[in-house]
Amino acid sequence: MARRKLSHEGTLVLDCEGLSRFVNDHEPVVALVTEARRRGMEVVTSALTIIEATHRRTDRARLAWVLSGTRVVHVGDAEAKAASALLMDAGLHGHKYAIDAAVAEMALRQQRPVVMLTSDIDDMVRLCGDRVRLVAV
Template sequence: MKAPAARSLVLDSQGLSLLLRNDRQMITRIEAARRVGVPVLVSALTVVEAVHGKTDTARLHWVLSRLQVQDVTHADSLTAVRLLSEAGGLHGHKYAIDALVAAMALRVPGPVLVLTSDRDDWTKLCGGRVQIKDV
């Protein structure tokens, strides 16, 4: 059975990094989502995780202007704690950002498609509650 069409597209840090580097495949994916009215979401934490000293600041601002940057909420922090616990007691130090981004992905309209380079982490944290596509 085919997975239902996504109502939200979430980028992890690798997805955002690819956009910042003007990766053609990532740009094509984002534009395809936009054409069918699927919002492209990124956590404010993902922005911090993806940016480095060589990031072009003007490009960063332009890319972010075309995405929906989601704030981290108190509820997200509690959901992240629960996700870490349910995933077998993963430690917040190593998985904190992934868990908080996963919490955000679970609160936005679903079905949610996550573009990530960390399939294993997302599977541990969300199980089958999100669709995962490798980048």
């Protein structure tokens, strides 16, 4: 299996699918997170992503372990307003894209370069533009 190369330093953002696959020990995602950490990148996720990624079959012990090595970014008033502005600029509605917008807004504030592991490439391109490197998982 060929590894995708990540930039030195910066931030690796896990959206719902990135976090879910990391929790489920999905080999390509584990390899990307390991490589990112080796290169000095900080691994982050949104507090909202934890809610989105958790379900009845989630291995809670594994989730706790993953989160112990991940910075969880909280969403407050200012972040919610900025995410709302991203939605409006992208022509999207909060009902369907609220968590994506919050994750995109959080990603845009991280130390560059920023790489996001996501299954929502099209939506994230609309929200982040070219300011975040998107890696499909």
